[in-house]
Amino acid sequence: xxxxxxxxxxxxxxxxxxxxxxVYSNKDVFLRELVSNxxxxxxxxxxxxxxxDSLDADVSDLxxxxxxxxxxxxxxxxxxxxxxxxxxxxxxxxxxxxSGTATxxxxxxxxxxPAGAEGLIGQFGVGFYSGFMVAxxxxxxxxxxxEGQGTRWTSSGESTYTLEKVxxxxxxxxxxxxxxxxxxxxxxxxxxxxxTIKQIVKRYSDFITWPIRMVPEAADGEDAPEPETLNSMKxxxxxxxxxxxxxxxxxxxxHISHDxxxxxxxxxxxxxxxxEYQALxxxxxxxxxxxxxxxxxxxxxxxxxRVFIMxxxxxxxPPYLRFVKGVVDAQDLSLNVSREILQQxxxxxxxxxxxxxxxxxxxxxxxxxxxxxxxxxxxxxGTALKEGLVTDSENRxxxxxxxxxxxxxxxxxxxxxxxxVERMKDGQDxxxxxxxxxxxxxxxxxxxxxxxxxxIEVLLLTDAVDEVWVDAVGEYEGKKxxxxxxxEIDLDGEKDEKAEGEREKQAEDYAGLLGWMREQLDEDIKxxxxxxxxxxSPACVVSDAHDLTPALENMYRAMGQ
Ligand code: ADP
Ligand code: MG
Numbered sequence: 001x002x003x004x005x006x007x008x009x010x011x012x013x014x015x016x017x018x019x020x021x022x023v024y025s026n027k028d029v030f031l032r033e034l035v036s037n038x039x040x041x042x043x044x045x046x047x048x049x050x051x052x053d054s055l056d057a058d059v060s061d062l063x064x065x066x067x068x069x070x071x072x073x074x075x076x077x078x079x080x081x082x083x084x085x086x087x088x089x090x091x092x093x094x095x096x097x098x099s100g101t102a103t104x105x106x107x108x109x110x111x112x113x114p115a116g117a118e119g120l121i122g123q124f125g126v127g128f129y130s131g132f133m134v135a136x137x138x139x140x141x142x143x144x145x146x147e148g149q150g151t152r153w154t155s156s157g158e159s160t161y162t163l164e165k166v167x168x169x170x171x172x173x174x175x176x177x178x179x180x181x182x183x184x185x186x187x188x189x190x191x192x193x194x195x196t197i198k199q200i201v202k203r204y205s206d207f208i209t210w211p212i213r214m215v216p217e218a219a220d221g222e223d224a225p226e227p228e229t230l231n232s233m234k235x236x237x238x239x240x241x242x243x244x245x246x247x248x249x250x251x252x253x254x255h256i257s258h259d260x261x262x263x264x265x266x267x268x269x270x271x272x273x274x275x276e277y278q279a280l281x282x283x284x285x286x287x288x289x290x291x292x293x294x295x296x297x298x299x300x301x302x303x304x305x306r307v308f309i310m311x312x313x314x315x316x317x318p319p320y321l322r323f324v325k326g327v328v329d330a331q332d333l334s335l336n337v338s339r340e341i342l343q344q345x346x347x348x349x350x351x352x353x354x355x356x357x358x359x360x361x362x363x364x365x366x367x368x369x370x371x372x373x374x375x376x377x378x379x380x381x382g383t384a385l386k387e388g389l390v391t392d393s394e395n396r397x398x399x400x401x402x403x404x405x406x407x408x409x410x411x412x413x414x415x416x417x418x419x420x421v422e423r424m425k426d427g428q429d430x431x432x433x434x435x436x437x438x439x440x441x442x443x444x445x446x447x448x449x450x451x452x453x454x455x456i457e458v459l460l461l462t463d464a465v466d467e468v469w470v471d472a473v474g475e476y477e478g479k480k481x482x483x484x485x486x487x488e489i490d491l492d493g494e495k496d497e498k499a500e501g502e503r504e505k506q507a508e509d510y511a512g513l514l515g516w517m518r519e520q521l522d523e524d525i526k527x528x529x530x531x532x533x534x535x536x537s538p539a540c541v542v543s544d545a546h547d548l549t550p551a552l553e554n555m556y557r558a559m560g561q
Contacts, residue, residue: 138177431482
């Protein structure tokens, strides 16, 4: 068979270099990544066989196997799952499809210090490549279920890898690491020791639902012993709260989210009754880079009676909670359930409502108990959550209760609407806000002059979605939400008749000038009027109370509407 040599993509090469010279202190996690991939491959095969019974694949004993060879200094992780075709190996292993990786490498170059690099490694799923933290050569042999021919991939992590077709590959994938020379100082991380492997599997992969087996070393002169299963395979969501440690929850989070960092919060829900289900949800500690792109994979994993059914199940949570990760395990769904059926299912809709409320009430709890954690949450996910103010009127109040906004009241302490209302001045009827691209640009806007002069607080809203939710929500506790840049604003109230009279007189005095300006600007404006809102600037442009703001006009135009 011919062996072909290929160059790694530039990004892949950079990532590999990073792994080879890794400063990442916890190298044990490479095993978690390989086991995680093997587990995914078994899930995929089980499902594919379920959907297509004619698939020529053996699903009678799906499992993961780990072998160590002290003499050869190799460690092999093998699965009999879905496998990969020749093309898939090149596509999935030889390149970095994940667009976030480019961002990652750029940030890494900017971070410069090694500690920063360590933090960044954890942000992007660098799964398979993490093997190069401990190995100087990696060989992957795979055969896709249902196909006759297999593929061998090898690389030492330098600039190239080789691909070769092989005839005798078993179904599934085996990844063999040729380990770097042993570190005599560090026996704990001797990956040729079955004891070490056992500890790592227990620590990181205990909950994996497929058996992870290892054949213990044979004593001299005896037959090879029976393989031992290293993990308990217990679904964490089905165990009671006090049986499971936070670490165990966090490892499950890392497995399903492909994030290397700890989650911000773990949420459990057990629903009994006619439609029974268990949910184990996680709020990540960082927003993924692609949260606001169209192809962001939203949703949590769906299991039916402990069997993995699908990733990214959109029906379980509304779009504005798409950053939530986790598992929902339902007792009474068919294993063949499809996305289309889920969208229409009454029980699933009820489940979504319940999960949504649970997530929102958990955020409220964080807000009450832990200001720092709440600040992190809102910084990372506030923008997404605000979409819910527009799309989910049922939970609007619950979202408003945990929403906070930049304000002229304090430089770096956001305010809730409730706090704003408490501070409102006597005679102030409305909640004022201004929208724009950045805090700085709107704080210095001419629209703000009169408010600053009179010491009236204004919310400073800088997300595109802000333009939309303020209209959708309209008012809070009977107080109208009003833009300082729209319509006529009378900050002095009705009482000031003298000022009113004066303004009328001024209007007469300036009638000529205003008329002339109107003629000159006819194409671009509706009217010219005298204003009480400016104190320093000579003029400003104002929209009608019901007009779209310029930013929103741009947003809708970009959306083709
Ligand atoms: P991720 O798991 O986050 O997608 P990885 O780098 O761990 O990223 O793996 C890249 C891809 O390679 C996987 O998405 C999968 O398609 C494929 N792959 C890796 N390991 C296996 C395996 N054991 N069996 C089948 N496919 C695999
Ligand atoms: Mg992976």
